[in-house]
Amino acid sequence: MLSVVNRVLLGLAGLVLTAVGGAVLAAGTGLSVPSWWPWYGPRDVLLSTADRVRWRDESWWWPAVIGGLAVLVLLALWLLLAQLRRRRLSEVLVDSGDGEGARLRGRALEGALEGEAGALEGVERARVRLTGRRGEPVARVGLVLEPHASPARTLERLTSEAVAHARDSASLPALPTEARLTSPKHHPHRVT
Incomplete structure (x- = not known):
């Protein structure tokens, strides 16, 4: 069961990272991208100043960010401990x-x-x-x-x-x- 979960998670993470990295690379090198694409050229930034400070003054923003990151860290630790657990009885x-x-x-x-x-x-x-x-x-x-x-x-x-x-x-x-x-x-x- 754990090996199936590992393969699915690694496959999804690899697919997402490859797609996002390829998209940023294509826009950064000046290749033509679709009109709906968020980045257009080498001088375009991934996050504008307005995007970066949009939610900063909201009271829920920082607890949500910290909570989301804590969940990701706990999930990563759980996966790491599951990998280190012995499958064979010593x-x-x-x-x-x-x-x-x-x-x-x-x-x-x-x-x-x-x-x-x-x-x-x-x-x-x-x-x-x-x-x-x-x-x-x-x-x-x-x-x-x-x-x-x-x-x-x-x-x-x-x-x-x-x-x-x-x-x-x-x-x-x-x-x-x-x-x-x-x-x-x-x-x-x-x-x-």
């Missing part, structure tokens, strides 16, 4: 039975789950990524199936064997899993 909290608990590296659990899922019958390749919180991880499993594989059987074995073993070995009460099954891409064969 560690999982494991109940060791002594009340203290232990930490299991997220990559280790991913590797074990990936190895067992990749060894299932009919699976050509497996990829696993842990997300969520340290105490409540969520597994995202991507499986590339061989052409002869049964998706229902593979999914049943994934949940009953690989995911169950990972959940039990990490002493997790639950390990929600999202599985995406795909088939390998191949080129069509020509028959002559």
